[in-house]
Amino acid sequence: MNLILIVDTVQFYRDVFRSRLLEELLADGTTRITAYCTFNLEATAKEFHHERLRIVPLKRKKPAWFASLLFSWAKDLWTVEQPDSSFTQKRMVEALARKRKNLDFRLSLSRLALRMGITSQGIIRFMERFGHDADFKRLLEAVKPDAVIFANMIPSDLECLKEARRHKIPLVLAVASWDNPTSKGPLTVIPDYTLVWSTEMKQEMAQCHGLPPESMAIVGVIYFENYFAPEKLMTREKFCEQLGVPLETKILQFATGDSAIIRCNQPFVKMLQRIVAEQPFDHPCHLLVRVSPKDIYTLYKEFEGLPHTTVQYPLGEGVAYGRHSWIPLAEEDFERASTLKNTDVLLTSGSSIILDACCFNIPVINLAYDAGLSLPPWQTVERFFKFTHAKPVEQEDATWMVHDDEQLIAALREVIGNPQARQQQRQNLLSRVVTHTDGRSCGRWVEAVKDFLKTR
Numbered sequence: 001m002n003l004i005l006i007v008d009t010v011q012f013y014r015d016v017f018r019s020r021l022l023e024e025l026l027a028d029g030t031t032r033i034t035a036y037c038t039f040n041l042e043a044t045a046k047e048f049h050h051e052r053l054r055i056v057p058l059k060r061k062k063p064a065w066f067a068s069l070l071f072s073w074a075k076d077l078w079t080v081e082q083p084d085s086s087f088t089q090k091r092m093v094e095a096l097a098r099k100r101k102n103l104d105f106r107l108s109l110s111r112l113a114l115r116m117g118i119t120s121q122g123i124i125r126f127m128e129r130f131g132h133d134a135d136f137k138r139l140l141e142a143v144k145p146d147a148v149i150f151a152n153m154i155p156s157d158l159e160c161l162k163e164a165r166r167h168k169i170p171l172v173l174a175v176a177s178w179d180n181p182t183s184k185g186p187l188t189v190i191p192d193y194t195l196v197w198s199t200e201m202k203q204e205m206a207q208c209h210g211l212p213p214e215s216m217a218i219v220g221v222i223y224f225e226n227y228f229a230p231e232k233l234m235t236r237e238k239f240c241e242q243l244g245v246p247l248e249t250k251i252l253q254f255a256t257g258d259s260a261i262i263r264c265n266q267p268f269v270k271m272l273q274r275i276v277a278e279q280p281f282d283h284p285c286h287l288l289v290r291v292s293p294k295d296i297y298t299l300y301k302e303f304e305g306l307p308h309t310t311v312q313y314p315l316g317e318g319v320a321y322g323r324h325s326w327i328p329l330a331e332e333d334f335e336r337a338s339t340l341k342n343t344d345v346l347l348t349s350g351s352s353i354i355l356d357a358c359c360f361n362i363p364v365i366n367l368a369y370d371a372g373l374s375l376p377p378w379q380t381v382e383r384f385f386k387f388t389h390a391k392p393v394e395q396e397d398a399t400w401m402v403h404d405d406e407q408l409i410a411a412l413r414e415v416i417g418n419p420q421a422r423q424q425q426r427q428n429l430l431s432r433v434v435t436h437t438d439g440r441s442c443g444r445w446v447e448a449v450k451d452f453l454k455t456r
Helices: 010-017 021-025 041-045 065-081 086-098 102-115 120-127 134-143 160-166 199-209 222-228 236-243 265-278 297-303 330-341 353-359 381-386 388-395 405-417 423-433 441-454
Strands: 002-007 032-037 053-057 147-150 171-174 193-196 216-218 250-255 285-290 309-312 316-318 326-328 345-348 364-367 400-402
Touching: 002 010, 002 134, 002 160, 010 021, 010 222, 010 326, 021 441, 032 041, 032 134, 041 053, 065 086, 065 102, 065 120, 086 102, 086 381, 086 388, 134 160, 147 160, 147 441, 160 171, 171 441, 193 199, 193 441, 199 216, 199 423, 216 441, 222 330, 222 353, 222 441, 236 330, 250 265, 265 285, 265 297, 265 405, 285 330, 297 309, 326 330, 330 353, 345 353, 345 405, 353 364, 353 423, 364 405, 381 388, 388 423, 400 405
Parallel strands: 002 032, 002 147, 032 053, 147 171, 171 193, 193 216, 250 285, 250 345, 285 309, 345 364, 364 400
Antiparallel strands: 316 326
8 A cells, every 4th residue: 555644633643653553554565654744844753763654744735715715605505404513503602602693694595505406515526626735746746645544624724635636546534533523514525435433423424424334434543542451551559659649549630621612621620629628528539630732731830739639731742722733742642541541530521531531431520510600602611512422421321410519529429439330321432432442443444444445
């Protein structure tokens, strides 16, 4: 195989460089890989060395104004076509915040266009003819790849994908996250083949994006592979020693989110710190605040050094807040997974880390309220749990959904006293959203791509 991998997201960076994926791909002596990468070239080059791996800097190209206009129309059409999608839900809520009264008018025009036979996919297919990326054209002509593989489902500034389409190079989409099929809106190019996490995701991609079932393969989640080899992670003894707490201490991890969209991160830390400081449970507890790489680190400085509290920042280079390039250090993946392994209760306000916790059979408490803040509908954390992609969490009853301080304390008391509660529900959620939990997703990923190319 001769592949070009478009590496422009942290998720796909981890999948490519922090797993066994490249090793398994290059195990075939005829395989060649070109990583077309937006991240720091010097740092990326240190990740993996092989004579048949080449890393090339990717320069984003903005589409022409008329292509942007067409894509805006495609989004309106997709909003009407997929009224129950997370993308549509989010868009309608944000329209309230921005007082975009013209959205109703635009959607009315889109309904009329649909009745005339104009669809979002038709617009996307038309758009694939336009756009130009001279740098990628030269790379395609030099490399002559069998396929181009990408993971970004909203690559509005990746004209290279349209360039590949015009050169009739097969496009393979590797879906990066559980919410992507319903939350990212229409694709800007239609892939020839798609690698999905689960049967449920396969159904979502068929329903939301019109992809034929036979053009998809269920491979699992690559970055979860380390979770299913816990013996390689930090021991409980070592972890508690680093925190400076006794071995019998219960570790309560609060996983923050992007403070630009989650306004109650810091109020929740203050509340949890106060609860833990009082030690009202049958076991001693310690609060570990795990700051998201998308968050603003300085907002948590005030919590450093408080009793019964540890603030843990992600290890990486650059900044993920906004649209900057952040590269996780090699130690970050080990620390993140080890922290999860040794967590006794996870608390979060709507995050895919719910699934990570289920991999370790950790009870999860969802903080579905705003910690005393009075927020409008477009800012309240409760909106996250109404999104379509998050519904399996509630449907499987896999977590404790709390709506006030009293419910929070009651849930903490229950899970600290009985950590096996809802164990089966957590397993059901994992099976539904992730499917494969055997640590062999890289192998399935590689075999799926090989099988697809055999049909070309």
